[in-house]
Amino acid sequence: MSRISTSCQAAAIALSFSSLPLSSALAHCFVGARFLPATLATDDPCVADEMSLPTVSWSRTGDVPPAKELDISGEISKRITEDFGISIGNGWTQIRQPGSPTIAGFGNLETAFQYQLLKEPTHEIAILLGLVVEWGGTGAIHSGIATPYSTLTPTFYFGKGFGDLPEDAGWLRAFAVTGQVGYQIPTQSFDLVQGTFNPQVLSWSGSMQYSMPYLKSEIQDLQLPDFINHLIPIVEFQMSTPVANNFGNSFLTIGTINPGVIWVGSYFQVGLEAQLPVNGASGHGVGVLGQLHLYLDDIFPTTIGQPLLGGTSTAPRQLTF
Amino acid sequence: MRILIVTVSLFPLSIGASVARAHAFLDHASPPVGSTVGAAPHEVSLTFTQNLEGAFSTIQVTGPNGARVDQSKPQISGNTMRVGIRAAGAGTYHVQWRALSVDTHATQGSFAFHVGAQ
Numbered sequence A: 001m002s003r004i005s006t007s008c009q010a011a012a013i014a015l016s017f018s019s020l021p022l023s024s025a026l027a028h029c030f031v032g033a034r035f036l037p038a039t040l041a042t043d044d045p046c047v048a049d050e051m052s053l054p055t056v057s058w059s060r061t062g063d064v065p066p067a068k069e070l071d072i073s074g075e076i077s078k079r080i081t082e083d084f085g086i087s088i089g090n091g092w093t094q095i096r097q098p099g100s101p102t103i104a105g106f107g108n109l110e111t112a113f114q115y116q117l118l119k120e121p122t123h124e125i126a127i128l129l130g131l132v133v134e135w136g137g138t139g140a141i142h143s144g145i146a147t148p149y150s151t152l153t154p155t156f157y158f159g160k161g162f163g164d165l166p167e168d169a170g171w172l173r174a175f176a177v178t179g180q181v182g183y184q185i186p187t188q189s190f191d192l193v194q195g196t197f198n199p200q201v202l203s204w205s206g207s208m209q210y211s212m213p214y215l216k217s218e219i220q221d222l223q224l225p226d227f228i229n230h231l232i233p234i235v236e237f238q239m240s241t242p243v244a245n246n247f248g249n250s251f252l253t254i255g256t257i258n259p260g261v262i263w264v265g266s267y268f269q270v271g272l273e274a275q276l277p278v279n280g281a282s283g284h285g286v287g288v289l290g291q292l293h294l295y296l297d298d299i300f301p302t303t304i305g306q307p308l309l310g311g312t313s314t315a316p317r318q319l320t321f
Numbered sequence B: 001m002r003i004l005i006v007t008v009s010l011f012p013l014s015i016g017a018s019v020a021r022a023h024a025f026l027d028h029a030s031p032p033v034g035s036t037v038g039a040a041p042h043e044v045s046l047t048f049t050q051n052l053e054g055a056f057s058t059i060q061v062t063g064p065n066g067a068r069v070d071q072s073k074p075q076i077s078g079n080t081m082r083v084g085i086r087a088a089g090a091g092t093y094h095v096q097w098r099a100l101s102v103d104t105h106a107t108q109g110s111f112a113f114h115v116g117a118q
Helices: A002-018 A022-026 A167-174 A212-219 B002-018
Strands: A050-060 A068-079 A084-096 A103-106 A109-120 A125-135 A151-161 A175-186 A200-210 A231-244 A254-264 A268-277 A284-295 B026-030 B043-048 B058-062 B070-077 B080-085 B091-100 B106-115
Touching: A050 A268, A167 A175, A167 A212, A212 A231, A212 B106, A231 A268, A254 A284, B026 B091, B026 B106, B043 B058, B043 B091, B058 B070, B058 B080, B080 B091
Parallel strands: none
Antiparallel strands: A050 A068, A050 A284, A068 A084, A084 A103, A084 A109, A109 A125, A125 A151, A151 A175, A175 A200, A200 A231, A231 A254, A254 A268, A268 A284, B026 B043, B043 B080, B058 B091, B070 B080, B091 B106
16 A cells, blocks of 8 residues: 555656756756845846845935935846746836925836846856846836836846865855846937937946855855855945947946845845945945845746746756766 | 835745745755764765755765765655765765755755864
């Protein structure tokens, strides 16, 4: 009887694996032994089933006198196939400027179409290509929060963990870097309302992160408290530089440097960063950026955590060394 | 806005209450990751954050001379995977593992431990 029962269990497991793709199992950003968390200011270099809700930031703008800006946004990312995904996001902004009426409203709807070009586990390298589209006229144009024109941004994303350093490198192997470079192209070169050119802008951002989970599981278990072992201290930067169609305006780079930390759990992560403007045009004082990020592939592993296409067709394969 | 904040705040709690599956992270190992032990252990044991599928989870241990020292197939029970090893003297041992959690999320990793004077 027990033998029959065992056989039935084995058959059930085999059947369940025949309907679940092993390749889908690396949904959020694992590259070999490295887990690259969803970073707050820089998109991580993987397609995934995930949701950032909410991302909240507060800062003082570079205006004189500075205005107080509050942004609340959300984004959901969904794999269409194993290597191709789409993200949809939107944000609400409120700007309070001394002596002026408060303005608020939704920004334009943003979508990103992303293709996973490479995941190289041995050297912990991930490369992603994307096209980010901000759809003009879908937000609060009249309040000045959104633009009537669209913006196309071809973007290159990368991530690299340093776990492939020699063992002598010790704790340094827990470091990783990620980054993205995009070229923003407005669909209108001139803003008739404001009477200004719409510049083409190079947006570049990145992160340097130190993974305590990686340190514990790959390098040395220091028997630290569990909470510490879930932390990823991080420094991000987020910059934009006008490079073309910017007649009569400054070509000054603006941006922020964001030191912070991400706590990584099994189903969600929480991140908190300070925002330090790199110059006066980028803002005044220290801002704050926080995010709750949900791993949909872990929360709903058999439904929306699967790619829409090809999610149940890949035959299972035995893991072997 | 208040409804949104409350909903978002409660969502992680509801996840934890209703689902108990995700990627299997290595929680701890015996011998511990990166540790130095006085004598070669008889087995290597890995404990993960999720239960494992035995048929698709593997472990390999190599001794100081690079030769495999793991014996037979790993034994998997719940969230623990263990394999017997034969002693191969003092030096650095390397452990490579791949784990498949019960909802088919795969993870992998490797680490070293050292046998010799502490």
